[in-house]
Amino acid sequence: xxxxxxxxxxxxxxxxxxxxxxxxxxxxxxxxxxxxxxxxxxxxxxxxxxxxxxxxxxxxxxxxxxxxxxxxxxxxxxxxxxxxxxxxxxxxxxxxxxxxxxxxxxxxxxxxxxxxxxxxxxxxxxxxxxxxxxxxxxxxxxxxxxxxxxxxxxxxxxxxxxxxxxxxxxxxxxxxxxxxxxxxxxxxxxxxxxxxxxxxxxxxxxxxxxxxxxxxxxxxxxxxxxxxxxxxxxxxxxxxxxxxxxxxxxxxxxxxxxxxxxxxxxxxxxxxxxxxxxxxxxxxxxxxxxxxxxxxxxxxxxxxxxxxxxxxxxxxxxxxxxxxxxxxxxxxxxxxxxxxxxxxxxxxxxxxxxxxxxxxxxxxxxxxxxxxxxxxxxxxxxxxxxxxxxxxxxxxxxxxxxxxxxxxxxxxxxxxxxxxxxxxxxxxxxxxxxxxxxxxxxxxxxxxxxxxxxxxxxxxxxxxxxxxxxxxxxxxxxxxxxxxxxxxxxxxxxxxxxxxxxxxxxxxxxxxxxxxxxxxxxxxxxxxxxxxxxxxxxxxxxxxxxxxxxxxxxxxxxxxxx
Amino acid sequence: xxxxxxxxxxxxxxxxxxxxxxxxxxxxxxxxxxxxxxxxxxxxxxxxxx
Numbered sequence: 001x002x003x004x005x006x007x008x009x010x011x012x013x014x015x016x017x018x019x020x021x022x023x024x025x026x027x028x029x030x031x032x033x034x035x036x037x038x039x040x041x042x043x044x045x046x047x048x049x050x051x052x053x054x055x056x057x058x059x060x061x062x063x064x065x066x067x068x069x070x071x072x073x074x075x076x077x078x079x080x081x082x083x084x085x086x087x088x089x090x091x092x093x094x095x096x097x098x099x100x101x102x103x104x105x106x107x108x109x110x111x112x113x114x115x116x117x118x119x120x121x122x123x124x125x126x127x128x129x130x131x132x133x134x135x136x137x138x139x140x141x142x143x144x145x146x147x148x149x150x151x152x153x154x155x156x157x158x159x160x161x162x163x164x165x166x167x168x169x170x171x172x173x174x175x176x177x178x179x180x181x182x183x184x185x186x187x188x189x190x191x192x193x194x195x196x197x198x199x200x201x202x203x204x205x206x207x208x209x210x211x212x213x214x215x216x217x218x219x220x221x222x223x224x225x226x227x228x229x230x231x232x233x234x235x236x237x238x239x240x241x242x243x244x245x246x247x248x249x250x251x252x253x254x255x256x257x258x259x260x261x262x263x264x265x266x267x268x269x270x271x272x273x274x275x276x277x278x279x280x281x282x283x284x285x286x287x288x289x290x291x292x293x294x295x296x297x298x299x300x301x302x303x304x305x306x307x308x309x310x311x312x313x314x315x316x317x318x319x320x321x322x323x324x325x326x327x328x329x330x331x332x333x334x335x336x337x338x339x340x341x342x343x344x345x346x347x348x349x350x351x352x353x354x355x356x357x358x359x360x361x362x363x364x365x366x367x368x369x370x371x372x373x374x375x376x377x378x379x380x381x382x383x384x385x386x387x388x389x390x391x392x393x394x395x396x397x398x399x400x401x402x403x404x405x406x407x408x409x410x411x412x413x414x415x416x417x418x419x420x421x422x423x424x425x426x427x428x429x430x431x432x433x434x435x436x437x438x439x440x441x442x443x444x445x446x447x448x449x450x451x452x453x454x455x456x457x458x459x460x461x462x463x464x465x466x467x468x469x470x471x472x473x474x475x476x477x478x479x480x481x482x483x484x485x486x487x488x489x490x491x492x493x494x495x496x497x498x499x500x501x502x503x504x505x506x507x508x509x510x511x512x513x514x515x516x517x518x519x520x521x522x523x524x525x526x527x528x529x530x531x532x533x534x535x536x537x538x539x540x541x542x543x544x545x546x547x548x549x550x551x552x553x554x555x556x557x558x559x560x561x562x
Numbered sequence: 563x564x565x566x567x568x569x570x571x572x573x574x575x576x577x578x579x580x581x582x583x584x585x586x587x588x589x590x591x592x593x594x595x596x597x598x599x600x601x602x603x604x605x606x607x608x609x610x611x612x
Contacts, residue, residue, distance in 0.1 A: 071607065081596045085589045206610075213610035220607040221600070268585055275592045279599050 001146055001401060001409055008410025012183070012417065013160050019179060020164025020172035020425075027169035030453045034101055034433045035260050036170050042266040044178050046273030048426065049248075049257045050281075051177035051184075053274070056138035056420035057393070059184065062282065064392035066289020070217030072231045074283050076537075079241030083248060084275035088268040091249045094504055096264045101437040103255040103500070110503040112511035113442070118518060119499060120438035122492045123252055124431060131427040131464065132471025137393075138420045139472060142413070144308045145397040154472045161421045162465025165428045166458050170260055173425045180418035187415030188288060194404055195291040200298045207344040208294035214343070214359050215366050217290050230535040239537030242544055246493030248274075250500050253430040292399050297340045299403070303329050303373065305394035309380045316383045322376065329372045336365035424468065432461040490536040491529070494543020495521030501544060502551045510555040517551025524550075 027033040065073045091103075100106050104123065108116035139153040146153075164172045199208055212218060222232045229235060248254045248271065261267035303326050304310040313322045339362035346354035373391070381389050400412045436457045445452075498521050502509035509517075524546035525539050534542075 071603070074603065078596075078600070081592050085592060088585060088589070209610045213607075216611065218607045218611035220603040265585070269588075272585075272588055272592060276595055279596065283599075283603060 002406045004406050005410030005413065009414050009417065012414035016176050016421065017160045017164050020168045020176045023168035023171035023175060027171060030450050030457060033169035033454055033457055036174065038260060039262050040174055040260045042261060042269035044174055045258055045261045045266065045270035047181045048174045048177035049254060049270055050274055051181045051422035052253055052257060052426035054419055055134050055423035056416050059416060059419040060138060060141060060396050061393050062285045063289040063292065063396035066286035067293045067395045068392045070290060071220040071286050072222060074220060074279065074286055075231050075233055075236035076240055077279050077282050078233065078236035079238065080244045080278050081275040083241050083244035084271040086245060087249045088271055090504055091500060092258060092267045093264050095255060095259060096267055102252050102434050103250055104438050107499065107503060111514040115499065115511060115514045116438060118515065119496055120434050122496065124434055126492055127253060127427055127431055128464065128467060129471060131424060131431065131468035132475050134420065134423050135468055135472035136475040138416060141393055141397055142416065144306060145394065145401055151473060154469055157417060157420050158465060158469035158472065161424045162428065162462060165425045166461040166465065170429055173429045174260060176425065177422045180422040183418045184415045187412045188285060190408055190411060192288055192291065194408060195295050198295055203298065203344050207347060210347055211297055211340045211343050211362065212290050212294045214363050217293065227534050227538055230537055235535055235537045239541055242494055242497060242540035243537055246497040246540055250496040252434050253426050256430045256433055292395060298337060300333060303376050304380065305391050305398040309384055313380055313383050318379060318383055322379055325372055325376050332365055332368045332372060336362065336369055339365050428461050428464045431464040432457055435460045490539045491522060491525050494525060494540035495547050498544040498547020501548055508555055509551055510559055512558040513551040513555030516554045517547040520550030521547030
C-alpha cells in the first residue's frame with residue numbers, strides 16, 4: 001500500500017479517536033454515559049443502529065459472497081423490515097416507558113431477578129466472545145492483504161475503539177458511528193464508480209452484468225421451501241424475521257441504540273431507517289461483489305486472493321502441482337475472456353442465436369475456471385492444514401489493494417476499519433452496561449453514588465476492550481472457534497426472543513415459566529441443531545416457539561410467587 | 563427540548579417528550595417500499611439472469 005494510503009488510514013484513526021474523546025462532556029453521569037440522557041435525534045440513532053449491525057466482516061464477506069455466489073444472500077434480510085415494524089409496535093414502547101438501561105432489566109420488572117440475570121449472562125458470554133471475533137476476523141484479512149503484523153492490526157482496531165468508547169460512552173459511540181457510516185457509504189460508492197469506469201471500452205454495465213448473469217450470480221429470489229437451505233425467500237422472510245426480532249429486540253448492543261433516542265417516536269423512526277434502507281444497501285454491497293467478478297472477466301484475477309497462502313503453496317513440496325493449476329487457469333481465463341467479449345458483441349448486435357451460442361461457450365469456460373480454483377483451494381487446505389479455508393473473504397481487500405488508484409485504497413481500508421470499529425464500540429458499550437446495571441449494581445454494590453458507578457462503568461468498558469482484544473489474538477489463530485462463536489449466537493437469540501414474547505405477549509406467563517421456558521428453548525435448539533441439518537436461521541424460530549410452549553405450560557402449573 | 567447535536571441535556575427529559583404519534587402510515591410505507599424493492603430485485607434477476 002502506498003504511503004498516501006497509509007496516511008489516509010492513520011488520519012482516519014486519529015480523527016475518529018479525537019471525535020470520540022470530545023464527547024466526554026456528555027458522559028458525566030451514568031445515564032449520560034450509557035443512554036446519552038435519552039436525548040439523541042432519530043437519524044443519528046438510525047445510523048448507529050445500521051453501523052452496529054454492519055461489521056467489517058459483513059462488508060468484506062458480503063462483497064466476497066457477491067463475487068463467489070451472487071445476489072441470493074440478500075434474501076437473508078427479507079424479514080428485517082417486518083421485524084422493525086413489530087418491534088416498533090411492541091418492545092420499543094415497553095422498553096422506553098419502563099425507563100430501563102438494559103432489555104434484561106425489563107425482565108425483572110415483568111418476571112423476576114433470576115430471569116433477568118440468566119438473560120443478561122447469556123448476552124455477556126455470547127457478545128463478549130463475539131466482540132473478540134469481530135476484531136479478529138477483519139484483522140486476519142487486513143494483516144494478510146496489507147502484509148501487516150496480525151497482533152498490531154488487532155491493536156490498531158481494538159485500542160482506539162476501546163479508548164473513545166471508554167471515555168466518551170454512548171455519545172462517542174453514536175457520533176463516531178454516524179461518521180463511520182458516511183465513510184463506509186462513500187467508500188462503497190467510490191468502489192462502484194471505479195468498477196464501472198474500469199470496464200473495457202465498448203463494454204457497458206448492462207453488458208457486464210449480462211455476462212455475469214450467465215453464471216447464475218444475478219439470481220436473487222429462490223421460492224423453494226427447503227429447511228436445509230439458508231438463503232431462500234421463505235428462510236429469509238420467516239427465519240430471518242425471528243433472527244432480526246431477536247437481534248434488534250433482545251440483544252443489548254442494539255436495544256441500547258434506540259434507548260438513547262429522545263422519545264418513543266424517535267426510537268421507532270430510527271428503526272424505520274433500517275427498515276427502508278437495509279435491503280437496498282445489502283443489495284448494493286452484493287452488487288459491488290458481482291461487479292468485481294465482472295471486472296475480472298476482462299482482467300486477470302489471481303488464482304488465489306489470499307497472497308500469503310498463495311506464497312505458502314508456491315514454496316511447498318506441491319509447488320509444481322500448483323504451478324500446473326496456475327498455467328491451466330491462465331489458459332481458461334483467456335478463453336473465458338474471449339467468450340465474454342463474444343457475448344457482449346452478440347448482445348450489442350441483437351442477434352439471439354449468436355447470444356445463445358456465446359453464452360453456452362462462456363458458461364463452459366466459467367465451469368472450467370471454477371473447477372481449477374476449487375482444486376487450488378483444496379491444495380491450500382492440504383498444504384497449510386487450514387481445513388476451513390475459504391478464499392471468499394480475501395476477494396474484496398485484494399481487489400482494493402491491487403486494482404484501485406492511490407488514495408481510494410486508503411479510503412476503502414479506512415471504511416473497513418470504520419465498519420469494524422463501529423460494531424465493536426457498540427458491543428463494548430452494551431457489554432459494560434449489562435455488566436454494571438444487571439450484575440454490579442444489582443448484585444454486588446447496590447447502594448453507591450452515581451459517581452462511583454460511572455467510574456466503574458468506564459473501567460468495565462476498558463476491561464471488555466482488553467478482553468475482546470485478547471480473545472481476538474487467540475481467535476485469529478483458531479479458525480474453527482470463529483464459526484463456533486458465530487453459531488452460538490443463533491442458539492440463544494430465538495430463546496431470548498421467546499422470553500420477551502412471554503413478557504409482552506401474555507399476562508398468563510409467570511416467572512418460573514419464563515425461566516424454565518428459557519432453559520427449555522436452549523435445550524430444544526441444541527437438540528435440533530445437533531440432530532438435523534436444518535439451516536441456522538430456522539433455529540431462531542425453534543427457540544422462540546419452544547420457550548413460548550414450555551413457558552406457558554410451566555406458567556399454567558406453577559403460578560408466580562412474585 | 564432543543565439539544566445541539568452531540569451534546570447531552572443537563573436534566574432528564576420530561577414525559578412530555580415521550581409522545582406516541584400514529585406510525586401506521588410509515589409502517590404501510592415500509593411494506594410498500596419492501597414490496598417494490600423485492601419486485602425490482604426479481605425483475606433485475608430476470609432481466610440479467612435470463
